Amino acid sequence: MNWLALRMLTGDRGKYLSLIFSVTFATLLMTQQVSIFMGIVKRSASQIIDMRDADxxxxDNKVRFIDEAPYLPPTDLQRVRGVDGVQWAVRFHKSNVNARLEDGNFRTVLLMGLDDTTLVGAPREMIAGNVADLRRPDAVIIDKAGYEYMWPRQPYRIGREFQILDRRAVLVGxxxxxxxxxxLPILYARxxxxxxxxxxxxNVMNYILAKPEPGRDPLEVCRNIEQRTGLMALTQDGFFWKTIDYFLGSTGIPINxxxxxxLGFIVGVAVAGQTFYLFTLENLKQFGALKAMGVTNLRLIGMILLQATVVGVTGYALGLGMTAAFFTYTNRITHLAGLHxxxxxxxxVGVAVLLIILITxxxxxxKVLVLEPAVVFRG
Amino acid sequence: MSTILTDIESAVSCRDVVKEFGQGDTRTVALSGVNVDIRPGRMTLLVGPSGCGKTTLISIIAGLLNSTSGTVNVLGRDLSRMSGSELVRFRQKNIGFVFQQYNLLPTLTAAENAAIPLIIGGTPRRKAVATASELLAAVGLEKRLNAFPSQLSGGQQQRVAIARALVHEPRLLVCDEPTAALDAQSGRTVMELLKRVALQADRAVIIVTHDSRVFGFGDQIIHMDDGVVTQVETTRNTAAAPLYEVSHD
Incomplete structure (x- = not known):
């Protein structure tokens, strides 16, 4: 009977393809949007994720998210270093500044000031230049997307100079x-x-980065720091979610x-549901005939579920494939890279497609189960 | 009132069968006390004007509808005592259907369509299609086995439907207006085919029709009107005595 169900489904190519298309389109729309949403929200905390040296x-205890941190007095660094359980602590700066380029254009950049001695928070993967060169006078390192944004279609040129607030900056990597x-472009400097x-x-220190002593519970060390200093101390994971929560709760991004x-879900349900329903309606006489000939309701349920499953799985797989192809292409574009x-x-989305198929x-x-088999005798 | 005279070897035996649809003001009586006996080895025509209850009667005989009251005995089984699933199995094994609109699956070939009852019964597909192909050859469609219904004429489609109805060798064949959608020649061919291929000593054939041109094919003609059997004729085709004398109060 599975064979019969599949032949009924695929026999009318037009309807079969439109069913597949509706699920494919819904899958593509939903997967792409969910992925972009997750990627964009994750970007709001990307500097936290990139900080692999400190835990x-x-x-300041009023900070709501990473881009909103007032400067702390230098004494706070010493106070944190004195808390029980802290192995080490270093200063960290993060702000937006204007950079003026050689041709007179200026760009707003994200400036990350790393501890001079340890360079905690320095980039791990270099495309050109060397991290150690950050110790040279006026040295800065820029991220790849930032370089392409500031000097479009130009090869990487180490040693090029520009100005930040009228002060010299030399690109070393x-x-x-x-x-x-x-x-925004990310600039790393001492x-x-x-x-x-x-x-x-x-004061320009707005964060203190620290590491707990080996074997110490990071959350316990955070509590110690908060009790001793009155500052807010968070694990990397805790700060990541605090920032994400801010963006989810305070911006229109999640709603949009x-x-x-x-809409993707509704379109999927509406189009797939309507097409499948019409497909069933058109085959109602045939289903009636099958019932008259001795096909049980249970087998009919199995046939329809098989048809729906084939449509759902095929459409879902095609939709995922198209989404993967979309992101493969967009990852070649620098400012779209990083979204997966x-x-x-x-x-x-698999669960959503399952729901679409179930509703459908x-x-x-x-319609089929309440169908009286005697309907076949009505001309 | 009908008086039952004889019949102990009926393939179908209906006693005081009543069928009502709806309730209260919308209540409609489709059958009001029908008594019918149909013997195997005969072609029985159920005739009468539209709305007389013949479709309702064959639906009940075929186990597709339940009667409101009365007993319906088919091939020795009392349908009213059978559960829904028993009825489904009974239909699948014992009854063949020929429909007015053929009801062939448009996406299956003629051979695949004719094989459906065997496939429903659990026969492997290849074997079922092979068996169905032999039967299609018997009805003159050996060259159209792989044709889809849309590629066949009305007469050819009805021949496929007949092959489908017979492929699992049922003991009761129920045909609903099998010639209604056909021209005179095709209708005649279908009736001859039913007579030649379908009719066997242990199989009863019931044909609902209002096509008077095919009355001559019947061994027994049951006339219905307004939900009751008004007359039962036995034609020259059978040696059996009339089953009923009909009187009207």
Whole structure:
């Protein structure tokens, strides 16, 4: 009977393809939007993810997310270093500054000031140049996307100079870094260098990066720091989610993406459901004939579920494939790079497609199950 | 009122069968006390004007509808005592159907369509199609085995439907207006085919029709009107005595 179900389904190529297309389109729309949403939200905390050297972030206790941290007095660094369980602690600066290029154009950049001695937070993967060169006078390293944004279609040229707030900056390297939410170029410099770029500011340390002693519970060390200093101390994971939560709760991003994802689901249900329902309606006489000839309701349920499953699995697979192809292509474009189809998105959309198929099947099944086989005798 | 005279070897035996549809103001009586006996080895025509209850009667005989009251005995089984699943199995094994609109699956070939009852019964597909192909050859469609219904004429489609109805060798064949959608020649061919291929000593054939041109093919003609059997004729085709004398109150 499975054979019969499949022949009924695939016999009318037009309807079969439109069924597949509706599920494919819904899958593509939902997977792509969910993946982009997850990627963009993740970008809001990309600097936290990229910080692989330190486990703890210490900041003013009113901070809501990474881009909103007031400067701390230098004494806070000493106080944190004195807390029980802290192995080491270093200063860290993060701000937006204007860079003026050789041709007079200027760009806003994200400046990351790293501890002069340890360079904690320095990029791990260099495309050109060397991290150690960051110790040279006026040295800065820029991320790949930032370089292409500041000097479009130009080869990587180490040693090129530009200005940050009228002070000299010398490019010593190009690195890989996760794209920030604002897609601004990321500049890495020594903390002392960053201080010079922030002329007039008394304090420029807005974060303290720390590591707990081996074997110590990071959460316990955070509690110790908060009790002793009155500052906010978070693990990397905790700060990541605090920042994500801020963007989810305080911006229109989730609502707008949610609307698109919901539309994808509704389109999927509406188009697939309607086409499958019409397909069933057109075959109602045949289903009636099969019932008259001795096909049980259970077998009919099996046939319709098989048809729906084939449509769902094929459409879902095609939709995922198209989404993967989309991201493969867009990852070649620098400012779109870093957005991927995630397993979570694929899994979530799989559940949504399952729901589409179930809703579609139930509507069609109802029609077939209540069908009196005697209908076949009505001309 | 009908008086039952004889018949102990009936393939189908209906006693005081009543069928009502709806309730209250919408209640409609489709059959009001029908008594019918149909013997195997005969072609029985069920005739009458539209709305007289003949479709309802064959639906009940075929186990597709339940009667409101009365007993329906088919091939020795009381249908009213059978559960829904028993009825489905009974139909699948014992009854063949020929429909007015053929009801062939448009996406299957003639041979595949004719094989459906065997496939439903669990016969492997290849074997079922092979058996169906032999039967299609018997009805003159050996060259159209792989044709789809849309590629066949109305008469040819009905021949496929007949092959489908007979492929699992049922003991009761129920045909609903098998010639209604056909021209006179095709209709005649179909009836001859039913007579030649379908009719066997242990198989009863019931044909609902209002096509008077085919009345001559019947061994027994049951006339119905307004939900009751008004007359039972036995034609020259059978040696059996009339089953009923019909009187009207």
């Amino acid at each position: 703890l972030w210490i900041m 190009v690195c890989k870094a996760s794209a920030p939410f604002t897609t 903390f002392s260098q960053a201080e010079r770029y922030q002329a007039g500011q008394r 993406f949610g609307i698109t994802i919901a 189809m995630t397993w979570l998105a694929a899994g979530g 099947s139930i509507v069609s099944l109802r």
